[in-house]
Amino acid sequence: MPKQGTSLTIADLNGDAPCCPPLARGRVPAETAAVLAPAFKALGDPVRLRLMSMIASAEGGEACVCDLTPAFDLTGPTISHHLRTLREAGLVDAERRGTWVYYRARPGILRQLAALLTVEPATGP
Amino acid sequence: MPKQGTSLTIADLNGDAPCCPPLARGRVPAETAAVLAPAFKALGDPVRLRLMSMIASAEGGEACVCDLTPAFDLTGPTISHHLRTLREAGLVDAERRGTWVYYRARPGILRQLAALLTVEPATGP
DNA sequence: TCTCTGATTCGACGGTCGTCGAGACAGGCG
DNA sequence: CGCCTGTCTCGACGACCGTCGAATCAGAGA
Numbered sequence: 001m002p003k004q005g006t007s008l009t010i011a012d013l014n015g016d017a018p019c020c021p022p023l024a025r026g027r028v029p030a031e032t033a034a035v036l037a038p039a040f041k042a043l044g045d046p047v048r049l050r051l052m053s054m055i056a057s058a059e060g061g062e063a064c065v066c067d068l069t070p071a072f073d074l075t076g077p078t079i080s081h082h083l084r085t086l087r088e089a090g091l092v093d094a095e096r097r098g099t100w101v102y103y104r105a106r107p108g109i110l111r112q113l114a115a116l117l118t119v120e121p122a123t124g125p
Numbered sequence: 126m127p128k129q130g131t132s133l134t135i136a137d138l139n140g141d142a143p144c145c146p147p148l149a150r151g152r153v154p155a156e157t158a159a160v161l162a163p164a165f166k167a168l169g170d171p172v173r174l175r176l177m178s179m180i181a182s183a184e185g186g187e188a189c190v191c192d193l194t195p196a197f198d199l200t201g202p203t204i205s206h207h208l209r210t211l212r213e214a215g216l217v218d219a220e221r222r223g224t225w226v227y228y229r230a231r232p233g234i235l236r237q238l239a240a241l242l243t244v245e246p247a248t249g250p
Numbered sequence: 251t252c253t254c255t256g257a258t259t260c261g262a263c264g265g266t267c268g269t270c271g272a273g274a275c276a277g278g279c280g
Numbered sequence: 281c282g283c284c285t286g287t288c289t290c291g292a293c294g295a296c297c298g299t300c301g302a303a304t305c306a307g308a309g310a
Contacts, residue, residue, distance in 0.1 A: 044167070111242075
């Protein structure tokens with residue numbers, strides 16, 4: 001179960017716990033905002049958004065850095081830096097297998113963020 | 126209809142056009158990422174996330190700056206700056222009525238962002 | 251063991267961000 | 281009209297961010 005009492009961390013948002021009712025449903029508490037905002041911030045860069053998409057949509061659910069890097073006009077260290085940002089935001093996991101490192105999306109967090117942004121289909125009855 | 130050919134802007138994402146298939150469905154093109162990332166970036170600050178929530182969940186669908194400001198330990202200019210950021214990201218609209226200014230959420234963009242983050246309920250068959 | 255390749259860390263640079271105080275603008279009211 | 285209240289703009293400051301090259305680490309293979 002998630003820890004209680006002390007400060008929340010992004011790691012507690014893995015499952016489908018009802019931590020985050022829709023943003024338009026009621027005020028997001030300051031503590032919750034402090035936990036969620038870094039995830040949106042990590043998504044707030046075009047390069048990271050594309051990286052996230054490439055990882056999440058890769059077949060097998062994972063992508064190798066060696067496949068990610070050549071898709072951008074950026075140096076290896078820069079891509080590595082962006083991947084670290086995504087990892088520290090709790091959006092992806094990394095695993096080394098031999099020479100290569102594979103990144104994998106964390107669907108739980110993505111679901112939480114999507115749920116937070118969910119809006120009723122229409123304002124009608 | 127949305128303009129075509131030239132560069133896309135956030136204003137073209139108002140309706141429910143299928144501009145944004147889920148992130149995990151396929152690679153987000155660089156152009157799309159450049160348009161969407163600023164919206165996530167705007168949500169990437171705890172103060173703005175709370176402001177967005179307060180506006181979206183306000184009764185009547187709108188919130189007055191005079192009700193927003195006292196909820197934070199920040200000066201008026203700072204709150205105004207954050208509201209401007211949300212406005213320039215296309216997330217809210219502002220309207221002046223007499224002395225007061227009211228902010229209102231734009232559900233279309235919120236829906237697009239939520240759709241982008243949507244993940245299948247499970248990896249099952 | 252040595253070397254080679256893939257990935258990360260480190261240090262540095264210019265640019266942007268969040269915050270503030272001071273001042274300007276807008277509208278209501280005496 | 282003048283004043284007051286609410287909101288925004290402007291300039292400034294320290295902190296953080298995106299990018300790079302150089303150096304370092306981790307494995308694989310000769």
